[in-house]
Amino acid sequence: QQPVQSPQAVILREGEDAVINCSSSKALYSVHWYRQKHGEAPVFLMILLKGGEQKGHEKISASFNEKKQQSSLYLTASQLSYSGTYFCGTERSDSWGKLQFGAGTQVVVTP
Amino acid sequence: DGGITQSPKYLFRKEGQNVTLSCEQNLNHDAMYWYRQDPGQGLRLIYYSQIVNDFQKGDIAEGYSVSREKKESFPLTVTSAQKNPTAFYLCASSIKTDSYEQYFGPGTRLTVT
Numbered sequence: 001q002q003p004v005q006s007p008q009a010v011i012l013r014e015g016e017d018a019v020i021n022c023s024s025s026k027a028l029y030s031v032h033w034y035r036q037k038h039g040e041a042p043v044f045l046m047i048l049l050k051g052g053e054q055k056g057h058e059k060i061s062a063s064f065n066e067k068k069q070q071s072s073l074y075l076t077a078s079q080l081s082y083s084g085t086y087f088c089g090t091e092r093s094d095s096w097g098k099l100q101f102g103a104g105t106q107v108v109v110t111p
Numbered sequence: 112d113g114g115i116t117q118s119p120k121y122l123f124r125k126e127g128q129n130v131t132l133s134c135e136q137n138l139n140h141d142a143m144y145w146y147r148q149d150p151g152q153g154l155r156l157i158y159y160s161q162i163v164n165d166f167q168k169g170d171i172a173e174g175y176s177v178s179r180e181k182k183e184s185f186p187l188t189v190t191s192a193q194k195n196p197t198a199f200y201l202c203a204s205s206i207k208t209d210s211y212e213q214y215f216g217p218g219t220r221l222t223v224t
Binding site: 002029030032040041042043044047049087089091096097098099100101102103104 | 151152159161214218
């Protein structure tokens with residue numbers, strides 16, 4: 001079952017902040033975040049593991065609420081280069097190694 | 112340069128024909144994956160392989176087949192049994208399957224008419 005991402009799309013002015021949410025109905029072991037530019041391959045941003053270990057990327061950070069099986073990606077002081085579609089990939093506790101991706105959140109950053 | 116290559120970038124086939132998509136990696140990764148992406152949708156896992164000569168079905172394996180005879184290669188065959196084969200196909204690899212970042216190839220856009 002795919003995780004649910006929200007919002008579907010967001011438009012920002014350069015310098016503004018945004019939050020993208022990802023939720024699952026199943027117990028999760030990890031949450032991965034990727035960004036994909038149009039026509040290109042997804043690029044890894046970060047992974048959040050059950051237990052709190054986290055890695056970051058530029059001014060983009062994320063949290064993982066294990067009790068709620070939810071993750072949030074925070075885009076801080078957005079730059080034009082942040083435009084793209086953001087996907088969360090969830091790794092279930094009963095299915096290690098397999099990622100299930102959300103439908104994506106399209107982010108457009110304008111000057 | 113280390114990375115993942117997929118070829119060709121664009122592929123056109125007639126309905127009823129099998130077609131094989133290439134994926135090669137020189138990252139020395141154990142795990143490899145195939146995903147399908149349809150417009151406006153996320154990635155859906157077709158097959159994945161944790162080691163040579165072993166692979167598992169993903170969420171949408173019907174109509175597809177794979178092989179993993181070499182660590183660096185994981186070709187995907189789209190068979191005539193796949194009802195809607197037109198899509199963007201992405202290959203990825205990771206050091207191992209458990210909770211490691213995946214590196215994606217540039218993708219192959221397959222059009223079947």
